[in-house]
Amino acid sequence: MSLHALGEIGSTGGPEAVRMSFDGRAIVAVPGQSVGAALVSTGITAWRGTRKESRPRGLFCGIGICFDCLVTVDGEPNQRACLVEVREGMEIQGSCAQDVDSPQESDRGQK
Amino acid sequence: MSAAEKARTTHADVAVVGAGPAGLAAAVAAAEAGAFVVVVDAGTQPGGQFWRHRPETAVPNPDGKGHHGWRTYVDLRARFDTACQQGRITYFPGLQVWMAQKVEAGFIVRTTPTNAGCPGSGYHESGSTVLVPRLVLCPGGYDRQLPVPGWDLPGVMAAGGIQAFIKGNGALPGRRYVIAGTGPFLLPVAAGIADAGGKVVAVLESSSPTAWLPHLKAAAGVPGKALEGAEYAAIFAGHRIPYRTRSIVTEVLGAGRVHGVRTSKVDAEGKVRHGTEHVYEDIDVVGFGWGFTPQMELPLALGVETRLDADGSLVGVVDERQESTVPGLFLAGEVTGVGGASLAVLEGLAAGGSAAGNPGTGAASRDAARHRRFAEAMHRAHPIPEAWQDWLTPETIVCRCEEVTAGQITEARESLGARDARTLKSFTRAGMGWCQGRVCGFAAACLGTGHGNAPTAESLSASAKRPLSAPVAIGELAELETNNL
Numbered sequence A: 001m002s003l004h005a006l007g008e009i010g011s012t013g014g015p016e017a018v019r020m021s022f023d024g025r026a027i028v029a030v031p032g033q034s035v036g037a038a039l040v041s042t043g044i045t046a047w048r049g050t051r052k053e054s055r056p057r058g059l060f061c062g063i064g065i066c067f068d069c070l071v072t073v074d075g076e077p078n079q080r081a082c083l084v085e086v087r088e089g090m091e092i093q094g095s096c097a098q099d100v101d102s103p104q105e106s107d108r109g110q111k
Numbered sequence B: 001m002s003a004a005e006k007a008r009t010t011h012a013d014v015a016v017v018g019a020g021p022a023g024l025a026a027a028v029a030a031a032e033a034g035a036f037v038v039v040v041d042a043g044t045q046p047g048g049q050f051w052r053h054r055p056e057t058a059v060p061n062p063d064g065k066g067h068h069g070w071r072t073y074v075d076l077r078a079r080f081d082t083a084c085q086q087g088r089i090t091y092f093p094g095l096q097v098w099m100a101q102k103v104e105a106g107f108i109v110r111t112t113p114t115n116a117g118c119p120g121s122g123y124h125e126s127g128s129t130v131l132v133p134r135l136v137l138c139p140g141g142y143d144r145q146l147p148v149p150g151w152d153l154p155g156v157m158a159a160g161g162i163q164a165f166i167k168g169n170g171a172l173p174g175r176r177y178v179i180a181g182t183g184p185f186l187l188p189v190a191a192g193i194a195d196a197g198g199k200v201v202a203v204l205e206s207s208s209p210t211a212w213l214p215h216l217k218a219a220a221g222v223p224g225k226a227l228e229g230a231e232y233a234a235i236f237a238g239h240r241i242p243y244r245t246r247s248i249v250t251e252v253l254g255a256g257r258v259h260g261v262r263t264s265k266v267d268a269e270g271k272v273r274h275g276t277e278h279v280y281e282d283i284d285v286v287g288f289g290w291g292f293t294p295q296m297e298l299p300l301a302l303g304v305e306t307r308l309d310a311d312g313s314l315v316g317v318v319d320e321r322q323e324s325t326v327p328g329l330f331l332a333g334e335v336t337g338v339g340g341a342s343l344a345v346l347e348g349l350a351a352g353g354s355a356a357g358n359p360g361t362g363a364a365s366r367d368a369a370r371h372r373r374f375a376e377a378m379h380r381a382h383p384i385p386e387a388w389q390d391w392l393t394p395e396t397i398v399c400r401c402e403e404v405t406a407g408q409i410t411e412a413r414e415s416l417g418a419r420d421a422r423t424l425k426s427f428t429r430a431g432m433g434w435c436q437g438r439v440c441g442f443a444a445a446c447l448g449t450g451h452g453n454a455p456t457a458e459s460l461s462a463s464a465k466r467p468l469s470a471p472v473a474i475g476e477l478a479e480l481e482t483n484n485l
Helices: A008-012 A035-041 A105-110 B003-007 B021-032 B070-085 B159-169 B186-195 B209-220 B223-238 B297-301 B341-355 B362-381 B406-416 B421-428 B441-449 B457-464 B474-481
Strands: A018-022 A025-029 A070-073 A076-080 A091-093 B009-011 B014-017 B037-040 B089-092 B095-103 B106-113 B129-132 B134-137 B141-143 B156-158 B176-182 B199-205 B243-245 B247-254 B258-265 B278-281 B285-290 B292-294 B306-308 B314-316 B329-331 B397-399
Touching: A018 A035, A025 A035, A035 B159, B003 B009, B014 B021, B014 B106, B014 B129, B014 B341, B021 B037, B021 B070, B021 B134, B021 B341, B037 B129, B070 B089, B070 B341, B095 B297, B106 B134, B134 B341, B141 B159, B141 B285, B156 B159, B159 B176, B159 B186, B159 B285, B176 B186, B176 B247, B176 B258, B186 B199, B186 B223, B186 B285, B209 B223, B209 B362, B247 B285, B258 B285, B297 B457, B306 B457, B314 B457, B329 B341, B341 B362, B397 B406, B397 B441, B406 B421, B406 B441, B421 B441, B421 B457, B441 B457
Parallel strands: A018 A091, B009 B129, B014 B037, B014 B134, B037 B089, B134 B329, B156 B285, B176 B199, B176 B285, B199 B243
Antiparallel strands: A018 A025, A070 A076, A070 A091, B095 B106, B106 B129, B141 B292, B199 B247, B247 B258, B258 B278, B306 B314
16 A cells, blocks of 8 residues: 655646646545545645634544535535545535635635 | 335345445345345445445555454455355445335335435445345444544544545545544554554543453453554554553644644543643644444434443344344444444344344354453443543534534533433534534533433434434435325
8 A cells, every 4th residue: 555645645646646626726636535635635624614603624534424524526515525536627616714705705716 | 105216126135234344244144145135335345434445446456454354354355246246235335324214014225325416436326225124234333522622623533534544545634643532442543643654643541551450351352352452562662652541632722723732631530630731732633532433323213222332322232143123123233332343243244144044153142242241341441531521611612513512502401401412402503413413412412411420322312313314315305205105
């Protein structure tokens, strides 16, 4: 089993790498990885804001129980990032607080 | 059942829900005893959580590195694949059960894709409903959690979630780890991280090593477990992983994500010993595990008799053939008492064989009894600390989904008299969110009883009863309503 430490995949890629996007930004993953693992390996640890207090959330239970890691995959909302396998061309969208309703939204939109 | 549902219903002699150690064993035993078997599993390939491995489509022929009992898996998997080829087992991966129902002809099991709308997740539309005279439920369990200030920061994970991340992805979720909670499971989690190249800064065990002494006889009955323990000791020594007993995380530190933890020594009741505080800095990932919670919603939906096990978990009552108090319904694995994979396999074999009319031998049940004594010793040596509720502040989030705090729950208990998980839920919304109380249910039930008391079977049962066992599309529900069940 080859092990890739945090960040290593995101910086290298390789011929077998799966190319995807997260909130419009290009990321690469290893075939067979979960969306959650791909995000964390790219250094993205939170991709959802809670409803009331916009607290950041990412992976927690890692096995489909807690629903903390929900993402939108190819337009399909509320998918568990820990369970969905990466696929070439996949478009992943988070719902982090800053992207949804924070005062900095317009600033971020220009980046 | 509607005509449309009838058309996509699969009939068999036995249905097995789950394809982990218990489910795989049950399916194989039932098929080899001559039954036609349907296996429904939320995962995309057999193995469950214990034998989770990277997708075989991406990494064929897994070598089992980092796994225990991999030879058992390889054996069961070969027999499973053979039975599938012979048409004895019909395998529906990528489906989770959202409703199980007892009818005159047996059991109806309704399923929905685990990853709806994600093509390539391997599910079969045709497997959406199953009708069988006999049902074996092997849904397994998940890490039991106790809330602590800061535990909802990204970077905090269930101990089992870290292990699943490594096994399922061949990657690590961070660089520097603190693993905390109680129980022997913390050891393989830490060893797995170290083996994969991560730095385990500390393992904090709330219990004391002397808690083992009264239970040595039970432990000696399962020599394999002693070998496993020796193996972890060697890994801990090799990687210089500090194992601190009577120690807990009192607060997870960070802004936006984990940066560190504050820890403390505790006394035998779990009360913090002031002056023993310590801060670990530069931590990426904190793993918490306080034993396991069996997934009881399907057994409860079918009306099985339950009991409290030695670890305080709600489990199903079964006889020596693994049959529950509902005739034709068999249970195996963690839902009959948390006891690990070796026991789950023995129970699965017994359940599958019994469901197919071929109950097992006395030798197997004696072997299972030894494993159960070992598990009980383990539970008694690693209790939930009596004083854990003292670790909370009023602001500590208990229900992660609905963001309900410890203060709100205490208020509902003290002012409104809400003492069981169900009443607490209606007053505070704790357990009403996406996870339906799977994560906070145990803790909320403890908080309802007040300091130092363990929750009753009734309270745990109320929080684990879920009309829908998985989120479903509204169309699936609408179809039900128009049907004559």
